[in-house]
Amino acid sequence: MDTKDRQIIRALQRDGRMTNQDLAEAVNLSPSPCLRRVRNLEAKGVIQGYSAEVDPAAYGLAITVFVRIKLERHNEEDVQKFEKRARLIDEVLECHVMTGAMDYQLRVLVPDLEAYENFIRNRIHPIGGIASIDTSFVYGTVKRTAVFPLSR
Amino acid sequence: MDTKDRQIIRALQRDGRMTNQDLAEAVNLSPSPCLRRVRNLEAKGVIQGYSAEVDPAAYGLAITVFVRIKLERHNEEDVQKFEKRARLIDEVLECHVMTGAMDYQLRVLVPDLEAYENFIRNRIHPIGGIASIDTSFVYGTVKRTAVFPLSR
DNA sequence: TATAAATTGGCACAATCTGCCAATCAGGGG
DNA sequence: CCCCTGATTGGCAGATTGTGCCAATTTATA
Numbered sequence: 283m284d285t286k287d288r289q290i291i292r293a294l295q296r297d298g299r300m301t302n303q304d305l306a307e308a309v310n311l312s313p314s315p316c317l318r319r320v321r322n323l324e325a326k327g328v329i330q331g332y333s334a335e336v337d338p339a340a341y342g343l344a345i346t347v348f349v350r351i352k353l354e355r356h357n358e359e360d361v362q363k364f365e366k367r368a369r370l371i372d373e374v375l376e377c378h379v380m381t382g383a384m385d386y387q388l389r390v391l392v393p394d395l396e397a398y399e400n401f402i403r404n405r406i407h408p409i410g411g412i413a414s415i416d417t418s419f420v421y422g423t424v425k426r427t428a429v430f431p432l433s434r
Numbered sequence: 435m436d437t438k439d440r441q442i443i444r445a446l447q448r449d450g451r452m453t454n455q456d457l458a459e460a461v462n463l464s465p466s467p468c469l470r471r472v473r474n475l476e477a478k479g480v481i482q483g484y485s486a487e488v489d490p491a492a493y494g495l496a497i498t499v500f501v502r503i504k505l506e507r508h509n510e511e512d513v514q515k516f517e518k519r520a521r522l523i524d525e526v527l528e529c530h531v532m533t534g535a536m537d538y539q540l541r542v543l544v545p546d547l548e549a550y551e552n553f554i555r556n557r558i559h560p561i562g563g564i565a566s567i568d569t570s571f572v573y574g575t576v577k578r579t580a581v582f583p584l585s586r
Numbered sequence: 587t588a589t590a591a592a593t594t595g596g597c598a599c600a601a602t603c604t605g606c607c608a609a610t611c612a613g614g615g616g
Numbered sequence: 617c618c619c620c621t622g623a624t625t626g627g628c629a630g631a632t633t634g635t636g637c638c639a640a641t642t643t644a645t646a
Contacts, residue, residue, distance in 0.1 A: 283492070291488050298450050298484035301633060312595050317634075328492040332484060333580035334446035340435070340480040341443060342585040348532070348539060365576045372583035377576040380500070387500060387570070393585055418539070424517045424529040428485035431524035433494040433545055453602065464626045469604075 283328070286311070288433065290319055291329065295429040298332040335428070343391040346420040347398060350384035351406070354413040367409045373401050384416060435480070438463070440585065442471055443481065447581040450484040487580070495543040498572040499550060502536035503558070506565040519561045525553055536568060 289309040293300065300308075306316035323329045338346060353360060368377045368388065376389040392398045398417075406415065441461045445452065452460075458468035475481045490498060505512060520529045520540065528541040544550045550569075558567065 283494070288493065291486065291493060294486035295488060296483075296485070298486045302635095303633070313634080314596075314636085315594050318593085326492070328489055330487045330489055331448075332450035332486055333448070334443065334450045334484050335482045335580075336443050336447060336582065337480055337482055338582065340478070341440065341582055342435070343582060346530075348530075369577045374577060375580070375582075376578050378498075378500075379573040379576065380570045381573060382568075382570040384570075386576070391582060416534075418532045418534040418536075421531040421533060424531060424538070425521045425526060426528050428487075428527070430488065430490065430493055430495060430527075430543060454604095455602070465603085466605085466627075467625050470624085 287319060287323060287328075290316070291323065292429055292432070294320070294329065294332075295427075338391055342393055345392050345394060345398060346423075347388075347390040347392065348418045348420070349388040349390055349406075350380070350416040350418075351386045351388065352384045352413045352415075353386075354411050356385070360411045364409055364411065371401075371405050373397075373405065384414075439471060439475060439480075442468070443475065444581055444584075446472070446481065446484075447579075490543055494545055497544050497546060497550060498575075499540075499542045499544065500570045500572070501540040501542055501554075501558075502532070502568040502570075503538045503540065504536045504565045504567075505538075506563050508537070512563045516561055516563065523553075523557050525557065536566075 286309055290305065293305055293308050302317045302320070303313050305320070306313045309316065311319075320329070338344070351364075353364060364386070365377070368374055368386070373390050373392055374388050375391055376387075378387050379385065380387050390398070390401060392401055402415065402417075406412065438461055442457065445457055445460050454465050454469045454472070457472070458465045461468065463471075472481070490496070503516075505516060516538070517529070520526055520538070525542050525544055526540050527543055528539075530539050531537065532539050542550070542553060544553055554567065554569075558564065
């Protein structure tokens with residue numbers, strides 16, 4: 283993982299579908315070593331995949347919600363159960379374990395407020411063992427990028 | 435935006451670099467109309483771009499932080515100033531305007547705790563007009579996907 | 587400086603993309 | 617019921633891109 287690898291990563295975060303030839307030119311390599319580095323980063327799990335960035339509203343998911351959840355108990359069993367169930371919920375795009383007053387933060391995508399109510403009632407509450415839920419809706423997005431800062 | 439478009443979108447969220455031929459097969463189309471639909475979704479801004487998914491720790495950014503910020507005043511000038519400055523900070527990958535007690539939530543990536551302290555001191559506080567900051571570090575990530583739920 | 591290991595560049599072949607044209611399909615009016 | 621129109625589709629050929637191999641170059645080490 284040298285400077286060239288980091289250049290490659292940032293270029294592919296900006297445009298994950300750029301051709302290997304353009305990428306090679308952008309990082310001052312010829313195509314074959316460039317492709318080799320990319321494949322290597324993929325094999326080592328540094329690059330975990332590629333994905334299309336889609337406007338949620340245009341797709342029909344107008345509402346983004348950050349949901350913070352605190353469990354009643356933190357024994358192995360209840361924690362495993364919560365995390366296993368959370369992973370299976372399609373509306374949950376992210377679920378992180380957090381420091382602070384709440385245990386988890388979820389990023390949730392739903393078409394409307396009614397769907398959010400149903401999500402809480404039918405997907406979250408049935409998991410059980412939940413002490414409290416704190417909901418924040420997203421009004422607007424000031425910035426959203428996949429490109430990491432230059433680390434050194 | 436019909437069922438086929440949604441299939442295409444979800445397939446490209448799972449693998450943004452899949453060949454048009456594989457994509458066409460996955461959604462039961464032949465390559466040319468499939469490519470036309472993709473280009474159309476791109477032109478309409480539904481697909482906003484493509485990007486590589488990278489492991490932040492492997493890249494050297496071990497710490498993910500969600501920072502919630504409340505402003506002292508909400509006049510046009512102070513809000514514009516904060517948002518403009520936030521957009522320019524490389525460590526800030528996301529910045530959303532939120533409902534609830536705090537005004538903004540940022541997703542921030544830094545190499546270590548020291549860098550986080552510097553980030554707050556040198557990037558956030560100098561903006562001015564900030565009433566309070568609430569920091570939550572990410573211990574672990576239970577789920578992280580780019581694939582939207584089937585809408586309907 | 588000599589040597590070994592790692593990385594690079596170029597080339598040829600295979601796979602993929604791209605733009606065009608004809609064929610097919612869906613909907614509306616006579 | 618049929619014909620017409622517009623939209624969408626499928627297939628094809630040329631251009632672009634990816635892929636794997638080998639020799640040349642660079643880098644690191646003794």
